[in-house]
Amino acid sequence: MSKLILTVDDxxxxxxxxxxxxxxxGFKIESADDxxxxxxxxxxxxxxxxxxxxxxxxxxxxxxxxxxxxxPEFRGTPILVLSTEFSDDKKARAREAGATGWITxxxxxxxxxxxxxxxxx
Amino acid sequence: xxxxxxxxxxxxxxxxxxxxxxxxEGLSAMAAGxxxxxxxxxxxxxxxxIKGGSGAFGHGALQAFSHRFENVxxxxxxxxxxxxxxxxxxxxxxxxxxxxxxxxxxxxxxxxDDAAMLEQLDAILASKGAAIEDSIPAPVAEADEFGFTPxxxxxxxFDSFGFEPVMVDLDDLAPAEPAGWTVxxxxxxxxxxxxxxxxxxxxxxxxxxxxxxxxxxSRLPGLRDLDPEDGYLIWTxxxxxxxxxxxxxxxxxxVAPDSLIEIGRAELSAVAPVxxxxxxxxxxxxxxxERPALTLVADNIAPAVEKAKAxxxxxxxxxxxxxxxxxxxxxxxxxxRGSILSDRLSPTDQERVELPELSRLTRQIQDNVMSLRAxxxxxxxxxxxxxxxxxxxxxxxxxxxxxxxxxxxxDKGVIEKIGDPLTHMIRNAVDxxxxxxxxxxxxxxxxxxxxxxxxxxxxARIVVRIADDGRGINRERVRAKAxxxxxxxxDAQLSDEDIDSLICAPGFSTAETISNIxxxxxxxxxVRSNVEALGGRLEIHSVPGExxxxxxxxxxxxxxxxxxxxxxxxxxxxxxxxNVIETVQPAPGQVQATSPTSEVIELRGNYLPVRRVGxxxxxxxxxxxxxxxxxxxxxxxxxxxxxxxxxxDNRREVVIKSLEDNLxxxxxxxxxxxxxxxxxxxxxxxxxxVVATGFKSALKGMAA
Numbered sequence: 005m006s007k008l009i010l011t012v013d014d015x016x017x018x019x020x021x022x023x024x025x026x027x028x029x030g031f032k033i034e035s036a037d038d039x040x041x042x043x044x045x046x047x048x049x050x051x052x053x054x055x056x057x058x059x060x061x062x063x064x065x066x067x068x069x070x071x072x073x074x075x076p077e078f079r080g081t082p083i084l085v086l087s088t089e090f091s092d093d094k095k096a097r098a099r100e101a102g103a104t105g106w107i108t109x110x111x112x113x114x115x116x117x118x119x120x121x122x123x124x125x
Numbered sequence: 126x127x128x129x130x131x132x133x134x135x136x137x138x139x140x141x142x143x144x145x146x147x148x149x150e151g152l153s154a155m156a157a158g159x160x161x162x163x164x165x166x167x168x169x170x171x172x173x174x175i176k177g178g179s180g181a182f183g184h185g186a187l188q189a190f191s192h193r194f195e196n197v198x199x200x201x202x203x204x205x206x207x208x209x210x211x212x213x214x215x216x217x218x219x220x221x222x223x224x225x226x227x228x229x230x231x232x233x234x235x236x237x238d239d240a241a242m243l244e245q246l247d248a249i250l251a252s253k254g255a256a257i258e259d260s261i262p263a264p265v266a267e268a269d270e271f272g273f274t275p276x277x278x279x280x281x282x283f284d285s286f287g288f289e290p291v292m293v294d295l296d297d298l299a300p301a302e303p304a305g306w307t308v309x310x311x312x313x314x315x316x317x318x319x320x321x322x323x324x325x326x327x328x329x330x331x332x333x334x335x336x337x338x339x340x341x342x343s344r345l346p347g348l349r350d351l352d353p354e355d356g357y358l359i360w361t362x363x364x365x366x367x368x369x370x371x372x373x374x375x376x377x378x379x380v381a382p383d384s385l386i387e388i389g390r391a392e393l394s395a396v397a398p399v400x401x402x403x404x405x406x407x408x409x410x411x412x413x414x415e416r417p418a419l420t421l422v423a424d425n426i427a428p429a430v431e432k433a434k435a436x437x438x439x440x441x442x443x444x445x446x447x448x449x450x451x452x453x454x455x456x457x458x459x460x461x462r463g464s465i466l467s468d469r470l471s472p473t474d475q476e477r478v479e480l481p482e483l484s485r486l487t488r489q490i491q492d493n494v495m496s497l498r499a500x501x502x503x504x505x506x507x508x509x510x511x512x513x514x515x516x517x518x519x520x521x522x523x524x525x526x527x528x529x530x531x532x533x534x535x536d537k538g539v540i541e542k543i544g545d546p547l548t549h550m551i552r553n554a555v556d557x558x559x560x561x562x563x564x565x566x567x568x569x570x571x572x573x574x575x576x577x578x579x580x581x582x583x584x585a586r587i588v589v590r591i592a593d594d595g596r597g598i599n600r601e602r603v604r605a606k607a608x609x610x611x612x613x614x615x616d617a618q619l620s621d622e623d624i625d626s627l628i629c630a631p632g633f634s635t636a637e638t639i640s641n642i643x644x645x646x647x648x649x650x651x652v653r654s655n656v657e658a659l660g661g662r663l664e665i666h667s668v669p670g671e672x673x674x675x676x677x678x679x680x681x682x683x684x685x686x687x688x689x690x691x692x693x694x695x696x697x698x699x700x701x702x703x704n705v706i707e708t709v710q711p712a713p714g715q716v717q718a719t720s721p722t723s724e725v726i727e728l729r730g731n732y733l734p735v736r737r738v739g740x741x742x743x744x745x746x747x748x749x750x751x752x753x754x755x756x757x758x759x760x761x762x763x764x765x766x767x768x769x770x771x772x773x774d775n776r777r778e779v780v781i782k783s784l785e786d787n788l789x790x791x792x793x794x795x796x797x798x799x800x801x802x803x804x805x806x807x808x809x810x811x812x813x814x815v816v817a818t819g820f821k822s823a824l825k826g827m828a829a
Binding site: 014015016017018020021024041044045047048057059061073076079080081082083084087088099102103104105106109110111118119122123125 | 130132134136137140169170173174176177178180181182192315318319320325326328376381441443503504507508
């Protein structure tokens with residue numbers, strides 16, 4: 005069973021790039037273009053893993069993570085942040101919100117795959 | 126893949142162009158004096174996106190420059206650097222250079238010289254924007270003269286979460302002999318929160334050739350003090366010397382920073398210090414650890430359970446849905462056995478074997494199992510907003526959505542099955558109900574239409590309503606179409622409600638042009654039969670010019686029903702008790718005929734319509750009303766109605782067995798059940814029955 009991943013990023017090229025590189029590694033990808041849609045898609049597709057950007061219009065990544073964690077069904081769903089941000093403050097905030105891990109953009113597709121398997125075997 | 130990448134890259138450059146436009150507008154606004162948070166955040170986000178994509182597509186120079194630009198914007202955004210005229214002027218300059226960088230990356234030509242600008246940006250950062258003219262460009266250690274050096278964040282593309290990388294200094298490692306690695310790993314409480322799973326880390330280490338040498342259980346408290354969400358164990362794992370240290374560290378990427386993580390070169394003997402409290406060798410680790418806990422169980426189970434309750438509110442466990450269904454089924458069987466017992470035992474014997482108590486407990490188990498399967502209906506509602514946005518884009522109509530009652534709990538099986546009918550009714554409301562903005566304005570309505578989606582519990586049913594404020598059903602057109610399609614006779618006398626319900630007749634479609642939206646070959650007839658297959662009913666209420674409301678009344682559960690067993694001739698039927706108001710033994714003359722086919726009962730000065738259920742099912746009997754019983758029931762569609770039956774047997778909980786697995790849905794029947802004596806009784810669907818009798822042609826399909 006290939007794992008289903010929901011990627012949330014406001015940049016279409018980033019979404020496509022993620023989809024192309026992760027599909028090639030055997031993952032199934034769904035995507036959403038901001039936090040608000042991300043939350044709706046969570047309920048629709050119930051993914052094995054959520055990967056989200058931080059800076060997005062209409063509900064940023066932190067808010068999305070908090071909202072997702074507030075849903076009992078998603079309490080145990082791993083969430084990775086994929087962002088160009090890298091400050092310790094932001095990471096601490098993401099962890100507080102309920103993120104499982106943080107990956108700094110740009111990403112190397114193979115390493116990203118390995119990181120995904122680290123939280124979602 | 127490379128074609129695909131080119132394509133994605135082309136989209137990235139389009140996004141860059143958009144981002145540059147936004148940034149330019151924002152910076153111009155700032156230069157003109159608008160330094161509101163929104164404007165600054167907009168510029169920041171635009172530059173940030175360009176940076177993110179440029180890294181992903183390998184445009185290092187563009188990435189490096191946008192990163193430095195973003196740093197300044199981030200400080201301005203955070204309020205650390207005031208957006209003075211000078212600062213804004215320099216940022217406009219940086220913007221121009223950013224545009225050049227994008228152009229260079231796109232065309233593959235030489236990068237612009239950005240050294241001077243980078244110095245200026247760094248000066249702003251160093252001086253926090255104060256007195257830029259005088260400030261000396263701050264020395265930036267990592268930047269070489271071209272300013273191209275990738276910043277730290279770019280290099281560490283797998284950064285952990287502030288995870289303090291361990292106690293081992295790289296220098297200390299240098300002289301190490303080729304000894305194996307010893308890793309000590311004690312996941313903290315946090316390491317098990319947020320969907321993280323420490324066991325995966327251990328597995329990954331094992332995949333790299335690691336071996337669990339022992340588990341330190343010295344921190345493990347007694348069961349009484351054990352917090353199931355805390356981490357007490359420390360694993361010792363040995364890895365071959367050939368494994369790369371970074372690879373080991375990578376495994377701990379996402380482990381919470383307060384966990385114990387020690388990575389060191391060590392002889393196997395170094396493991397010894399923990400050996401006191403350590404279980405020997407790997408394989409039986411789990412068993413070994415559990416053993417002491419198990420011996421405590423008998424003594425401490427009650428306090429432990431209490432403690433778990435007190436300390437860990439909202440703790441949950443995942444259960445396979447199949448197991449719940451199995452449980453529900455077994456409870457159903459238990460209910461049937463209970464009925465059989467109460468049939469066979471005399472009331473005294475029932476008391477003697479404590480059957481009433483057993484029934485009460487069975488009832489409680491039943492309620493509990495039901496509630497396990499209950500979920501808020503929000504799950505079914507959640508896909509509506511997205512769908513509406515798509516529909517608005519397709520139709521050019523404007524619609525806002527109001528939802529209420531989304532926390533109403535319903536059986537999971539019901540939630541799963543109402544998705545499709547709901548989707549279709551929403552499509553229908555947008556496509557046929559809501560008018561175009563121009564039409565609405567002409568009709569004196571707001572340009573934006575409203576769809577109200579609501580759910581509420583009514584007795585043993587949940588009622589889901591989809592109400593639009595559109596044009597309502599055009600009854601003339603519906604009628605004409607129904608005649609044209611041969612669904613009704615040209616001279617048929619139909620009430621408004623009858624005409625409205627025609628849109629659910631098989632093969633009916635009023636849309637003059639089949640639209641992309643509703644016209645998918647699925648009509649309202651399929652919606653209705655889906656709802657009825659769930660044991661529900663679909664009702665339509667429409668006011669011309671004001672809108673249409675679809676109501677789906679669905680059973681809360683698909684499994685058990687409190688019923689009244691009635692007799693018709695030799696047959697027994699089950700009436701859902703929730704519908705029953707009272708039963709009446711009519712006196713002579715209390716039931717009167719008002720026409721050859723209709724009768725009423727006089728009840729405390731009111732007249733209620735009476736249906737002879739036996740006749741409706743083709744069991745023609747010509748009993749006098751005073752030899753029968755009239756059961757007054759409440760129906761959604763027609764209010765209070767009397768149903769005439771021969772006698773009442775008793776009241777009983779029955780387990781609903783679906784007929785749909787083997788038969789087509791039969792209007793008027795909600796299923797069947799097995800009675801205490803093993804015989805089968807059909808369950809009446811009061812509302813369908815009442816509606817059907819009001820509509821003679823429908824009776825044909827009902828003869829059972």
